[in-house]
Amino acid sequence: MSVYNTGIILNPVPTGFGGYTGVVLVNNGNFPVIYTAKMSDTTITGLGVNTNTLYLSLYNNEVDINISELSQTVNPTESGIFYVLHKPYLSAITGYETANLSISTVSSLGDIDKEINIKISGHRAVDNPLPGIINNFYVIKDFSSNNLYNLNFYWNVLRPDTYVTGFNLEIATNSNFSTIIDTAFYNIPPNITNQYYPVYGNYNGFGDSQRSILIKNLQLGTDYYARIKGVNAEGEYGVISYPFGLTSTIPSLPNNVQNGLYPSPGDNLRLEPQILYINRADDTETDFDLFSFIKEKNNNSTDFRKYSGVYVKFSSSTPSLCKYVASSTTKGAINCVIPDGTDFRFNADANNKFTMILEFENVALLGYGGDGLRFNPDGSYTDPQRGGPFLKLDYYKYGNYELEYRIYKDLNSYFYAGVAGGKGWLITDDTTKALNENKVDGDKIEYLADYDLRGGP
Amino acid sequence: MWKPLINTNTTPIIEDDQIISSKNIILTNPVSNSISSDTVGNNNPQGNVIIKSTSSNDLNESVSEVSSNAANRYKITPIGLTQPAGGFQATTNTFPNVYFNFKKIEYVDSDLIFKFTCDDLNSAGNTSTTWSCDPRIKNLTLTSVTTGALKSVKAYDKYFYQLKEEAVLKNDAISLYPTTAPAYTILVFALGNTAYYQNQDESDYNLLTSTPIIHKFASDWNLDVYNIGKKIIDGTRIPKTYYLFSGSTLNNLHYLSESGNRYVDGITLINPDSSFFNYTDTQPGYWQNFINYQRLGSANLNPIKYFNLKNMPNSATGSPSNVSIDNGSTIKDYNVFTLFFVQMHSYVDFNAKDNLDVINFETYINGLQSFNAKLPTSKKLDTNQPKNYSIRLSNSRTANSTADMFLFDYIHGNSTTVEKMKQKSDQIVQSLVYKYRNLILKNVGDFQMTRYNPNFNVQFPANIPHPYLNIYMKGS
Numbered sequence: 001m002s003v004y005n006t007g008i009i010l011n012p013v014p015t016g017f018g019g020y021t022g023v024v025l026v027n028n029g030n031f032p033v034i035y036t037a038k039m040s041d042t043t044i045t046g047l048g049v050n051t052n053t054l055y056l057s058l059y060n061n062e063v064d065i066n067i068s069e070l071s072q073t074v075n076p077t078e079s080g081i082f083y084v085l086h087k088p089y090l091s092a093i094t095g096y097e098t099a100n101l102s103i104s105t106v107s108s109l110g111d112i113d114k115e116i117n118i119k120i121s122g123h124r125a126v127d128n129p130l131p132g133i134i135n136n137f138y139v140i141k142d143f144s145s146n147n148l149y150n151l152n153f154y155w156n157v158l159r160p161d162t163y164v165t166g167f168n169l170e171i172a173t174n175s176n177f178s179t180i181i182d183t184a185f186y187n188i189p190p191n192i193t194n195q196y197y198p199v200y201g202n203y204n205g206f207g208d209s210q211r212s213i214l215i216k217n218l219q220l221g222t223d224y225y226a227r228i229k230g231v232n233a234e235g236e237y238g239v240i241s242y243p244f245g246l247t248s249t250i251p252s253l254p255n256n257v258q259n260g261l262y263p264s265p266g267d268n269l270r271l272e273p274q275i276l277y278i279n280r281a282d283d284t285e286t287d288f289d290l291f292s293f294i295k296e297k298n299n300n301s302t303d304f305r306k307y308s309g310v311y312v313k314f315s316s317s318t319p320s321l322c323k324y325v326a327s328s329t330t331k332g333a334i335n336c337v338i339p340d341g342t343d344f345r346f347n348a349d350a351n352n353k354f355t356m357i358l359e360f361e362n363v364a365l366l367g368y369g370g371d372g373l374r375f376n377p378d379g380s381y382t383d384p385q386r387g388g389p390f391l392k393l394d395y396y397k398y399g400n401y402e403l404e405y406r407i408y409k410d411l412n413s414y415f416y417a418g419v420a421g422g423k424g425w426l427i428t429d430d431t432t433k434a435l436n437e438n439k440v441d442g443d444k445i446e447y448l449a450d451y452d453l454r455g456g457p
Numbered sequence: 458m459w460k461p462l463i464n465t466n467t468t469p470i471i472e473d474d475q476i477i478s479s480k481n482i483i484l485t486n487p488v489s490n491s492i493s494s495d496t497v498g499n500n501n502p503q504g505n506v507i508i509k510s511t512s513s514n515d516l517n518e519s520v521s522e523v524s525s526n527a528a529n530r531y532k533i534t535p536i537g538l539t540q541p542a543g544g545f546q547a548t549t550n551t552f553p554n555v556y557f558n559f560k561k562i563e564y565v566d567s568d569l570i571f572k573f574t575c576d577d578l579n580s581a582g583n584t585s586t587t588w589s590c591d592p593r594i595k596n597l598t599l600t601s602v603t604t605g606a607l608k609s610v611k612a613y614d615k616y617f618y619q620l621k622e623e624a625v626l627k628n629d630a631i632s633l634y635p636t637t638a639p640a641y642t643i644l645v646f647a648l649g650n651t652a653y654y655q656n657q658d659e660s661d662y663n664l665l666t667s668t669p670i671i672h673k674f675a676s677d678w679n680l681d682v683y684n685i686g687k688k689i690i691d692g693t694r695i696p697k698t699y700y701l702f703s704g705s706t707l708n709n710l711h712y713l714s715e716s717g718n719r720y721v722d723g724i725t726l727i728n729p730d731s732s733f734f735n736y737t738d739t740q741p742g743y744w745q746n747f748i749n750y751q752r753l754g755s756a757n758l759n760p761i762k763y764f765n766l767k768n769m770p771n772s773a774t775g776s777p778s779n780v781s782i783d784n785g786s787t788i789k790d791y792n793v794f795t796l797f798f799v800q801m802h803s804y805v806d807f808n809a810k811d812n813l814d815v816i817n818f819e820t821y822i823n824g825l826q827s828f829n830a831k832l833p834t835s836k837k838l839d840t841n842q843p844k845n846y847s848i849r850l851s852n853s854r855t856a857n858s859t860a861d862m863f864l865f866d867y868i869h870g871n872s873t874t875v876e877k878m879k880q881k882s883d884q885i886v887q888s889l890v891y892k893y894r895n896l897i898l899k900n901v902g903d904f905q906m907t908r909y910n911p912n913f914n915v916q917f918p919a920n921i922p923h924p925y926l927n928i929y930m931k932g933s
Contacts, residue, residue: 329543337548359560367543367930373536386540390930393545395553395909404554406903410562411824411887414927417543424536442537 006118009096010086012125016190016233017088017163018198020060022081023103023118027074032108036071037082040100042122044089054099054122055085055196060204065196085203086122087196097122131230131238132162133260136210136253138244139226141271143306147216149271153243154212155228160205164188164230168237169213172225175265184213185231220347224269242266247274273308273347275357281317285324290336290356304346309355316362321412326368329385329418332392333365334358336405348401356393357406360413365390367417372442373424384442387418419444544931545907545914552912552933556903559894559925562887570633571595573867578609578616582785585609588618588626588850588864599626599848610863611783613895617647618864619784620852626864627849634843635676635706638871639804639878642704644672644850645865645889646797647896649780652859653792671862672799673849674704674869701828702820704869705803706846712816712838764823766794769898769922770915772905775932777920780899782863791861796896796923798823798889800882804875809833823924824886865893890925897923 013019027033039056055063056070060083074080082103089097098121105113137155144150153169171182188206190199201207218224230238244257245267256262278297294310295302304310316322324333336356338344346354368388375381396403409415425440545552566572572591584605590597601607606624609616620626767777780794800821809815813833820828852862866889872878890897898904907914916932 330546332546361560370540370542375536381536383537384540387543387931389543389546391545391555392547393553393555393907394547395549395551402554402909405556407555407557407906408560409557409927410560411883411890411925411927415930416928417930420542420931421540423539426534426536428532428534439536442539 006116007121008084008118009121010084010123011161012123013086013088014125014128014163014233015088015090015092016165016199017201018203019086019122019160020083020203021086021120022060022083023101024079024081025072025074025103026079027076029107030076032073032075034071034073034106034108035080035082035103036069036106037101037103038069039084040068042097042099044097045095047089047091047093047095049089049091051089052099053087053089053097054120055087056101057083057085059083060085061202061207063196063203083203084120087198087203088122088124091124092126093124094126095124097124128163128232128234128236129161130236131164131232132157132159133239134167134228134230134241135260136258137228137241137260137262138246138253138257139267139269140246140249141269142247143271143273145301145303145305147214148305149218149220150214150216151218151224151226151269151271152212152214153226153228154210155241156208156210157206157230158208162205162230162238163200163232164206164238165190165200165233166231167211167213167228168231169215169226169228171215172227173223175223175225175268177225177227177265182215184215186211186213218271220271220273222270224271225265226269227264227266240264243269245269273349274306276304276307276310278310278312279315280312281315282322282324283317284322285333287327287331288324288334290334290358291338294356302342302344304344304354306347307354308347308349309353309357311357311359313359313361314363315360321362321364323364323366324390325366326388326390326418329368329370329388331368332389333367334390335392336394337392338394338396344396345398346401346403352401353404354398354401355404355406357408360407360409362410363413365413365415369418369444370421372422372444374441375424375439379439381424381439384421384423387420390415390417542929542931544916544933550912552907552909552914554905554909555907555914557906557928558898558903559891560887561891562884564881564884564888566591566594568872568881569594569868569870571597571867571869573599573864575609575617575865578618580785581609581611581616581783583609588867597628597631599628599850601626607864608784610785612781613899614901615893615895617893619782620850620862620864622852622854622861625849625851625853627847627851629845629847629849631846631848632843633706633846635709635712635838635840636871637707637805637807637838637840638873639802639875640705640707640869640871641803641878641882641885642674642702642801642867642869643882643885643889644702644704644797644799644801644867645893646671646799646850647795647863647865648797648860649782649789649791649794649863650858650860651789651791670849670851670853672702672704673847673851674801675708676706676844676846702799702801702822703803703818703828704801704848705818706844707803707805707816707818707838708846709838709844712834712836764795764921764923766796766897766899766922767792768918768920769926770917770932772900772908772915775913775915778899780896789861796823796893798886798925800886802878802882804878825924865889897925 008021008023010019010021023037025033025035037056039054041050042052042054044051044053052065055065056068057063058070058072058081063085070082072080072082082101084101086097098119101118101120103116103118105116107113134155135158137153140152140154142150142152151171155167157164166188167186169184169186170177170180171184172178172180188200191197192199197203226243227240228243229240232238239260241260242262242264243266244253244262254262276294276298278294280293290312294304294312298304298307314322314324326333348354367390370387371382371385373381373384393405394403421444422442424442427438427440545555547553572594573588574591585607586601586604588599588607601624603621603624606621606626607618608621610619766780769778770776771778779790779792782789782791802817802819802821804817806815806817813835816832816834818828818830818832819826850864850867854860854862868885870881872881895901905915912933914930914933917926917928917930
C-alpha cells in the first residue's frame, strides 16, 4: 500500500536562499509502478506577482524551469522521490508561496490508481536565522617559499538550513582570544548568473563545498589559536567552531571535528618546523646520492625551511640484505654532498640543528676496497691503494643552523669502509743475492666480516 | 642476524700498517698463484710461503727472514707503503657531527612463558635474594640462599643485577607443560674482570671458565648443566672456550633418553664438563663434530671469542676505556667486560627419518651460532601433564678468579612455527640490544662517530667491542 502526503509546508527560507522537500513513493506491490507528477504554477500570496518559485525535480540541487511534469518507474520494494524545490520570491515580505502537486499512478499491469493531490506551501521568511554549526574545520600548518610559514584553514557547512553569506575567522595569540592579531572574512560569492537558483548556495544548502582561507607570513614558535563563525545576511554571527590542527591531510577527521563540536579553544596552531619522513627500499645501490634524493622528495627544492630534519629509513626490497656500495675511493656508499652554489636552506630545532636521521634495516654499507701493491711485468709496480669510505657526508651551515647526522641501525645491518692496501714483497733466495726473485703482490686487507670471530689457532 | 659459520681460511684484519691480530699471515707464492681479491670478503688463498710474524714491527723492517723450507733461507723486502682503510669522508674534508645508535625495536609479550627483567631497578647498591618474573606473564621467582645474592648496579644510566660469587638463583619446582612447539629462551648476562691478560685466550679462559655453570633449564636432571667448556687446540697452551646453553621444556630426561646409548649421549650432550673437550682433533676447522650418532644424531660446538666492551672507542678521544659500574658504594672499573645475548632455540622435526623424531637444539651467542644438536628419538613427549622443571642461574666462579657476573633479562616463550620462533627471538634480542645500548656504546646518549671542530672521527678497529656493532672504519 502506498503512503501519500496530502499537504506539505516547507520550512521558512530566507530571501536569497533555497530549500527543498520531497515526496517519497514506496512501491510495496509486486509489480513496477509508473508515477507521474505534475506541478502547477506558483501562487504568491498577497503580492499579486505571477512567477514560479516552487519547482518539480528529480534532484534536490537541480532545476529545469521548463519542466512541470515528471515520471519515474519504481520497482517492487523500492522507492522514488519527487523533489519540490523552493526559491522564495526576492521580496522582503514574509508569506507563503503555494502550488499543487498531483501524482498519478499506473501499474505495469495497466491498473490506474486514484490521483493524489498535494498542496505545497513554501514559507518565505524575512528574518535570517543565526548561522548554524560549521563542519570539518581544520588547519594545515605549512611552509612554502612564497607564503613562508602559513596556516591553511578548511571547513564546510553540511546542514542545508544553514543560511550564511560568509564567515569570520579570527586568529589570536592566546587561548582566550583576548589578543586577536588577525581577522579574515570569507564572503560567499553570490549567484548572479542564474535567477532560478538561490543567490547563496543551492536548494540543498552548501553541500560538501570546501572553503578555505590562507593566513601567511606567520612567526615560528608563536602560539596561535583560531575560531570561525558563520555570518548571515544581516551581519549576525552564529555558532563558533574551533579548529583541529594538522601538518598534513588525513583520510578521516575525528567525529567531533566532522560535526563541528571540537572543543574550545581548539588546537594550538603554533608553527614548528617538521621532520620530512621518507622510506626507501632497495636491492642494491651504487654511490647513492642522498642529497639529490631528499631534494627530489622535497618537490625538487633545496628549500627545507619547513623542516628541522629529514628522516630516511633505508630497508631492503627483498628478503636479503640490501647493499649500498661505492664505486671508487672518492665516493661513499651513501653520499650527502651539497654541490657548490646550492642554495640549501633549512630550519632547525631548539639547538639550531637540522638533523638528517638515517635509519638502516637489513642494509649493508660498503666502501670501495683499496688494493695491495701490484707488480707490473716490466718490474715496476703500482702503489697500494687506500680504501674508501662507506659514508661521505658534508658539513654545512645555513645561517646559525647546522647540519648534523644521526645514524641508527638494526643488528642485521653493517657498515664497512673499504679495505686497506698492503705492501708488496720481494723475495729472494738468499740474503745477499737476488736470485730466483719472486715478486709478491700486496694484499688487500680484509673486511671485518672475514675476521675470525670464533678464535682460530 | 643468523650469520653463517665463517670460512676458516681467513686473514686477520690489517689496518694501516698495523697488524691487529697476532696471527700468521699467509701469502701466495707468486710463481704458482696470484692473490685474487674482491671488494668484499675475499678469502686469502693459501700458498706455500709462510711468513711467520707476531707483530707489525716485523713487517715494517726492510728485511725479514722466513723459514718455509729448512734447506733455504729467503730474504723478504717489503715494497711500497701500506695504505689505510677507508674512514669517514666529506667533500670539504671537514667532518659534520655524526652520531650513532641502535635502532629502536619493540616486541609484544604475547607468547611468553616467563620474563625476568631489571626494569624495576632504580638505584644501585640494593641487595636481594629473589628475582621475580614479570607478574603479568607468570607468578614465578628464582631465589638464593646466599645473603645479598643479587645487588643492583648501574652503568651508563642502565640498572641491572650483579650475582654474587658462589650464589645460585634457583627454583627447582617450576610447573610447566612440556611442549614440542618451537621454543626460545633468551638470557642476557655479562662477565667482567678487573684483571687483564695480554694474551686474549688466557683472558678468555680466566673470564669464562671461571664461571662454567651459568644456566640450567631442564627437567629430571640432578646434575648441574655446564655452559662453558674448554679445549686444547693444536697444542697451544691456552684452551679455547666453548659455549653451550640450552633452555627448553624438551630438556626432559624422559624424552631425550630413548635408549641406554642415547641416554648417555643425551646427558653428555647437554651436560658436558670441562674434561669433555679434552680430545685430540687436528682438523683445521674450528667447528668440531664431536658426536656422530649412528643414524641421525649429531652435535656441534663452536668456540667464540669474548668481545671486550673496553675496546669500544671513546667518542672524544677514540681510545678504549674501562667499563665502569656503580655498585652503590664504589665505582668498579673492568678491564674486560663482555655482554652476552644468548638465544637458545629448540624444536622438533617430526618423522624426520626412519619413524624417528629429531629434537633440535641451537644456541646463538651475540648472533653467532655456538652450538647445535640433532637428537633422534622415537619417544613421544607427554604434553598433557605438567612437569617440574628446574631453572638455575649460577655464579660459580673459582676462588682465584676476579670475574664478576651480571644478569639483565631472562625470557622464555613458544611460537607456532620455527620461522616465527626465530623471528620472535630475533625481535626480542634486537629490543634488548636497544634497551642496553648504553652499555654497548658506553654512552648515555647517541655515540658521536665524527666531530666538527676539531675535526675528528673515531676508529672502529678489529678488536671488536661487540659483534652487534658491526662497524669497521679507520679513524683520523
